[in-house]
Amino acid sequence: MPFDPAVAADPAFDAVGEWALSWHRGGVGAVLVTVIDTWGSAPRPVGSQLVVSGKGEIIGSVSGGCVEGAVVTEALELLEAPAFKILEFGVSDDTAFAVGLACGGTIRVLLEPVGAVFPVEILAEVITARAARRPTGVVTDLVHGTHDLVGPSAFPDRFAADRSGIEADGQRFVSVHMPPARLLVIGAVHIAQAFLPMARLAGFNVTLIDPRGAFASDTRFPGEIIGDDWPDAALLAHGLDGRTGVITLTHDAKLDDPALITALRSDAFYIGALGSTRTHAKRVARLQEAGLSSDQIARLHAPVGLDIRAQSPAEIAVSILAQVIQVMRRP
Incomplete structure (x- = not known):
């Protein structure tokens, strides 16, 4: 899928999904990284994403500083041996700045190689829906690594608040994708x-x-x-x-x-x-x-x-x- 970097540079354009699909289809490889949980202070909310290419390039952000660096390393390893992985980063107030957290806190991020783990057809549908200004959601089973595409009626409160998060059962993560404001x-x-x-x-x-x-x-x-x-x-x-x-x-x-x-x-x-x-x-x-x-x-x-x-x-x-x-x- 041809993709214009100049368009992606616009801060109003959330290009993570587009880049992920472009890199995957281009044979470079891509790993989607999503913040699924936070405790304490974190500079990026739950649902924030970045994508790592097979060349180590990144688009998007899940935190900053060394957190991104560690994520890139793990993502490149997952492209060699595809798997579904959750990482947790926790720091004290004294060391928070060095790893990109505003102050002491913990974040959990989900890493999913596109194609091998995250379904290409679901990623493509999310991109298509956003372009058509249709809200969509992806439900990820954090135990089995499966995915389902859903609409607002499945989680009305989450969609109304534009709020991604883990459900009360602790097993399902709902990623809400709203049309650009x-x-x-x-x-x-x-x-x-x-x-x-x-x-x-x-x-x-x-x-x-x-x-x-x-x-x-x-x-x-x-x-x-x-x-x-x-x-x-x-x-x-x-x-x-x-x-x-x-x-x-x-x-x-x-x-x-x-x-x-x-x-x-x-x-x-x-x-x-x-x-x-x-x-x-x-x-x-x-x-x-x-x-x-x-x-x-x-x-x-x-x-x-x-x-x-x-x-x-x-x-x-x-x-x-x-x-x-x-x-x-x-x-």
């Missing part, structure tokens, strides 16, 4: 210039939408994905699911309102609009006239962002991003 930003304004790179660094896929060519130019937004359709049409074309957020920044009702009406009738997890309290009161009246219910309008975060007394465009961007993350991570 994305943000659709309406308005190529100065706040967007600060917000877009911040959001990408935080792991979001970001698209800027503005039909005004003078604003939405490559010069003002170098390297960004820009759509020039009218906002409501652009949102419908993208599709608004539970892993998509919408933020309107134009301060122009002709652009913002159609986007908000579309978003508030969708499953978007976050909807925010720039504007003062006075501006929002007028906006609410327009949304009511458009036929939206009180419950639908109540989903709107306006004025957008957390109240941190932000003043500059960059500070406002920080407040918006913080609120987006807060809503996304709220149980």
Whole structure:
């Protein structure tokens, strides 16, 4: 499977599975490594993954420092003699920094050679599902090393919280694979210039939408994905699911309102609009006239962002991003 390293370098693109499949199919060999349990302090949550190639290359992270080094060594040995293996790393506060843990803690990681242990067809289906924005899960039997592909109905609480982990029986590890979180930003304004790179660094896929060519130019937004359709049409074309957020920044009702009406009738997890309290009161009246219910309008975060007394465009961007993350991570 051809794979573009430049795409994988984007922090918003989780490429572990894609690289694993590419290396396996290319004959290089690959071992998937997954954090299955943590105690104390650990810099990477349960479900975090990396992949090790037969040449010792790695994509992703399960911790840092010497933990990754030890994992690579074990992974290369497993490619020579394929097996299912669980490693545990535990350190004291005094030595934690040297092995990549924030402070004293323990992590357990699962190593699985692709093909020989982790089924290629399941890996391919997870990648396909993510591309189609369908949540999937992989249930691994930690005793027998078998795997099953499942959907949200099998573990509704885990999928709702986007939380991988070991089940109460201690035998089954459920790895949850959600579609990439994305943000659709309406308005190529100065706040967007600060917000877009911040959001990408935080792991979001970001698209800027503005039909005004003078604003939405490559010069003002170098390297960004820009759509020039009218906002409501652009949102419908993208599709608004539970892993998509919408933020309107134009301060122009002709652009913002159609986007908000579309978003508030969708499953978007976050909807925010720039504007003062006075501006929002007028906006609410327009949304009511458009036929939206009180419950639908109540989903709107306006004025957008957390109240941190932000003043500059960059500070406002920080407040918006913080609120987006807060809503996304709220149980």
